[in-house]
Amino acid sequence: MKVIASKRTAQGTGASRRLRRQDKVPGILYGAGKEPVSIELAHNPLFHALRREKFHASILEMELDGQSERVLLRDFQMHAYKPSVLHIDFQRVAEDQAIHMRVPLHFVGTENSPAVKLSAAIVGHVASEVEIACLPRHLPEFIEVDLSDLTAQQTIHASDIKLPDGVSLVRRGKENPVLVTVTVPAGAQEEAPGAAAAAPAAPAKGGAKAPAAAPAAAPAKKK
Numbered sequence: 001m002k003v004i005a006s007k008r009t010a011q012g013t014g015a016s017r018r019l020r021r022q023d024k025v026p027g028i029l030y031g032a033g034k035e036p037v038s039i040e041l042a043h044n045p046l047f048h049a050l051r052r053e054k055f056h057a058s059i060l061e062m063e064l065d066g067q068s069e070r071v072l073l074r075d076f077q078m079h080a081y082k083p084s085v086l087h088i089d090f091q092r093v094a095e096d097q098a099i100h101m102r103v104p105l106h107f108v109g110t111e112n113s114p115a116v117k118l119s120a121a122i123v124g125h126v127a128s129e130v131e132i133a134c135l136p137r138h139l140p141e142f143i144e145v146d147l148s149d150l151t152a153q154q155t156i157h158a159s160d161i162k163l164p165d166g167v168s169l170v171r172r173g174k175e176n177p178v179l180v181t182v183t184v185p186a187g188a189q190e191e192a193p194g195a196a197a198a199a200p201a202a203p204a205k206g207g208a209k210a211p212a213a214a215p216a217a218a219p220a221k222k223k
Helices: 013-021 043-049
Strands: 002-007 024-031 034-042 060-064 067-078 085-092 099-108 122-125 129-134 143-146 178-183
Touching: 002 043, 013 024, 024 043, 034 043, 034 085, 043 085
Parallel strands: 002 060, 024 085, 099 143
Antiparallel strands: 002 034, 024 034, 060 067, 067 085, 099 129, 122 178
């Protein structure tokens, strides 16, 4: 994806407000051992680009005053209640330096898994992205997580997913966050043997009543 930006010389809160009144967004470009550069971008194209998943997890081509830069989106600030971008940060990409990036997860195969087909389970997606490290040329737009073999007894952690070549998971200490949970509804669980009370015997066909008890014998007469 392509981003068009221009260098800006005016600094400060007042200058940023004037830019926003002109439907422009102040920002900054930094990284790759170069000096940070203050930039400005047209608001509306940027606002619509931010709604696309790819814009957040891809290497972007920035055209800055006619010069091309490869950059990553690093941060942006939105207005508290208006659909307005207030500020944005980009980082230059060096081809020989590893980058850390949060990339989205795409879950597939859920409806065909044993958890759903055999156990009528509810599959919950606890996380929608993971942080990875890789060289820029190995950066994936997303990571696909195949759940077609998921069972009702499983929980999927970050360490369980298959990563593309050249990509590693960023983990802090021993953390291994849960990505997918499986919940089997109570009504779908098998009833334990003997748990249900024995049902009463059905009445005989035709509604026949059980025979009445024989009357007690009369007492013997005294002589």
